[in-house]
Amino acid sequence: MVETGGAPLRAAVVGTGLIGGSILLRLHRAGLPVSGWDPDPATRAEGRRQGLTFPDELADAVRDRDVVFLGAPLAALPEMLARIGAGTGADCVLTDVGSTKSAVAAAATAHGLAHRFVPGHPMAGAERAGLVSAVPDLFAGAAWVLCPTAETLPGPFRKLAALIVDVFGARIVPMSPTVHDSVVALASHVPHLLAGGLAGATAGSPVRDAVLGLAAGSFRDGTRVAGTPAKRTVDMLLSNRAEVLAQLAGVTAFLDGLTAALRSADGDRLLAYYRRAQALRASLPERRFTRSRRSFPLAGPLDEELRFLLELGAAGGHLTGCEVRDATVTYLVHRPDDDEPGGDGVAPLG
Amino acid sequence: MVETGGAPLRAAVVGTGLIGGSILLRLHRAGLPVSGWDPDPATRAEGRRQGLTFPDELADAVRDRDVVFLGAPLAALPEMLARIGAGTGADCVLTDVGSTKSAVAAAATAHGLAHRFVPGHPMAGAERAGLVSAVPDLFAGAAWVLCPTAETLPGPFRKLAALIVDVFGARIVPMSPTVHDSVVALASHVPHLLAGGLAGATAGSPVRDAVLGLAAGSFRDGTRVAGTPAKRTVDMLLSNRAEVLAQLAGVTAFLDGLTAALRSADGDRLLAYYRRAQALRASLPERRFTRSRRSFPLAGPLDEELRFLLELGAAGGHLTGCEVRDATVTYLVHRPDDDEPGGDGVAPLG
Known part of the structure; x- marks a missing residue:
């Protein structure tokens, strides 16, 4: 059970389509108190029909929450962020699930929320839509990008990373918004x-x-x-x-x-191109990872931890654990083994 | 049981990689006498290990056969066609499984085999390779193109179509090589x-x-x-x-x-393009077919039957039956229902 200071974490999900809805269902199944909200009254009614908490007012859904997931469409994110920022406490962690991160990170800064907003992107299930398609296990084993900063690292990032690993079974990929x-x-x-x-x-x-x-x-x-x-x-x-x-x-x-x-019917050249493509494709299901643990003192300095996280994500690695204990944060790290990138086609082709 | 004049059809498969091997396994499972041959001695040994008939000489594999499937790679087809043509009787039906049809059809004509060669293309399983990957049910429900001509229609085409439907459970798509x-x-x-x-x-x-x-x-x-x-x-x-x-x-x-x-950040135009793409993709799994039977007198004329077959394939239809009885050939026809091609994106966009 994910807890914060002994009490279970209280969560909200705003925008409950396929992604937001699946997050909501998973949190609910995990036994966490969670409320949902969607601008569409029919979606709220569908949520209630499924036995979920779906107040009619956004403010009621996000009040007194420890973490709020924004599942709103990209275009609606900046405005929703401002509304939710105003309706939540100073310790409430905010994150989103949008498919791009630079714009929403800039919006959070503009709204004075950069210290508690962690841009996020779970990589799953793009071709279906709606709460009716939502399933609680959508993110099991999926990559879930989180963008840490020196400002969010100490509290919001670690709290969110632990929640996503423990409750969703996802792999945390730490990255900067631009990368x-x-x-x-x-x-x-x-x-x-x-x-x-x-x-x-x-x-x-x-x-x-x-x-x-x-x-x-x-x-x-x-x-x-x-x-x-x-x-x-x-x-x-x-x-x-x-x-x-x-x-x-x-x-x-x-x-x-x-x-x-x-x-030009150049079979040799075509073969060189396709060998390069084939090697890349072959490396996809066959990726092997070396597991390790990496600990940092909670007291900082933070720059080394931040550099470690961002470098790991850029190298194709991920985290499957984030534990805070005895003044230390410990990450369970999966770093891809070197797979001789590109195989025999790695030389420039022209 | 597929029979020819009372006796079971005798088949051979030359070139037993994934496609040829899967054909061989299916014919064997169906109880038909079938022999295999591959230029690779290790593949022949693997075939024998699996309890299949795999003589060392090509001539022994194709002698006295009613039908020969050529599973050879595209580049090897013309030469193999000549060798197999010379090693088989005048009534032996030949077909191939290559992914293009015009070149091999021309090669058959050049070798004087156009009257008994039916170009074929089963659409299945391209990303694996080798007899070890072969499975007998690879073609169940798959499209299997056959290219009929006025010359092959009366005997070879009908015989092959019946075999492929009855033994492999595939859908026959009749097309000209160029289409x-x-x-x-x-x-x-x-x-x-x-x-x-x-x-x-x-x-x-x-x-x-x-x-x-x-x-x-x-x-x-x-x-x-x-x-x-x-x-x-x-x-x-x-x-x-x-x-x-x-x-x-x-x-x-x-x-x-x-x-x-x-x-140019033209959202409306992007939306029109993607609606067209989405409508096309949506029509793929949702295709509905109207079933019917169509009969032609065996005595001809053949041009009407040939036109019917080629038009059906070009319209996206297929056959799941081909039965010769009482001086008549009857096809079981599946013709796609009209699905309003392109939906709201059908107007020219550019």
Whole structure:
């Protein structure tokens, strides 16, 4: 049981779609007192129907809470942050679940909440929607980015990290907002663009019907996230525009190289490109991690702990434990083993 | 039991990797006399270890057979076709499983085998490899393209269609070689290019390690077929070069439109693009078919039957039955219901 000073942690979730709703269900199942709120009255009614606490007023949902998760859409985050900041106590930890982090971090600073807001991003379940699709085990084993700062590290970050590991079974990936936005541009947003391009082009193609008839694994996989609600995808892309365009340029350049090699029927060059791609893909399910423990004195200094955390996330590592005891914080660390990045295709291809 | 003139059909499979091996296992499980051959002695030994008939000489494997499946790699098909044509009787039906059809159809014509060669393409299981990965149920419910001609329709096509439906439980999609190659360029080969671009660009990215750490569904799905053995992907792309480049141009144009809208932060336009993409993706798992029976007199004329078959495949339909009885051939036909192609995004966007 997650506790704060002996009493169970009191939580709220504001915005209870698929992600927020799944957080709410998990907290409820864990036996924590948790209230939910959503701007949609039908969602609040659905929540009550499921036996959850869903007051009609936002202020009633977040009052006297130790932690509030913001599941609101990206565009609504800055305003919701201000409202929730005003309705919660000075010790209440705030976090969000949005798919980009720099903008919301800046909004928290602008609202004077930077000392208790920890930007967050659980990486799970983008293609369904709504509280009705929510499931409490959505985050088991999933990566959950948290962005620590020197200001939030001592209290809010550690409290939230412990909660997310203990209650959700997620892997904490510590990252700065700017590194996060650059990484998800390539890990998630560009894949959404490619899927949109493939599905959209097929919709207008003269061979559309026959393509649907023959669509096997590669087409189904390559278009799956095009099934995400369009508005959500568009908001996500717009919120990370510069980084998405920058990472897309890298993918387009590689694709142009592939295309040029295909056009000139250069089999050797195509093979070099595809060996590089194959090695990268092979390293995905086969990643091996070395586990270790790393402790820091609670009294600080904080810069070493912060540097350690941010370096771990950038290296592809994560945390599966965060324990505060005897004036020490101890992290359970998973650092990826060196997998000879890129294999035989690592030399520049031109 | 599939029979020919009362006796069970005798089959052979030449080239027993994942696809050929799975065909062999299924025929064997169905109780048909079937022999296998592979140029790799270790594969032949593995086949014998599994209790299958695997002579050392190709000629011994294909002699006195009613049907031979060619599972050889694309590059080896023309030569293998000539050898197998010479080693089999005038009534022996030949088919292949390659991922493009125009080149092998031309090779069959060049070798004087067009009257008994039916180009084929089962759409299943591209990312594994080898007889050790073969499973007999690989094709259950899968699309299996067959290319009929007026010449092969009366005997070889109908015999093969019945075998594939009855023994493999696959859906027969009748198509001409040129339509097939154009459709698979968009349904399979362009997805392989996009996956290669995403995986290859990530391999060389400075944020590679962090991307692997955060890789969620969209990245895993978007790179999955980049895990296909590189040589096989390259041979497939090269064998369908012109069509792949043509279909890629359409996808790139749509992607350029998406990118331009993102660059200019045009949310409305992005939304229109993504609604089109979402509608296409939504139509994939929700396809509904109307079943019917269609009969033709065995005595012909054949042009009406051929036109019917090719039109059905181009419309995204398929066959799940082919029965010859009382001087009539009867097909069990599945034709997709009209699903308002493209939804609200069907108007030209660009």
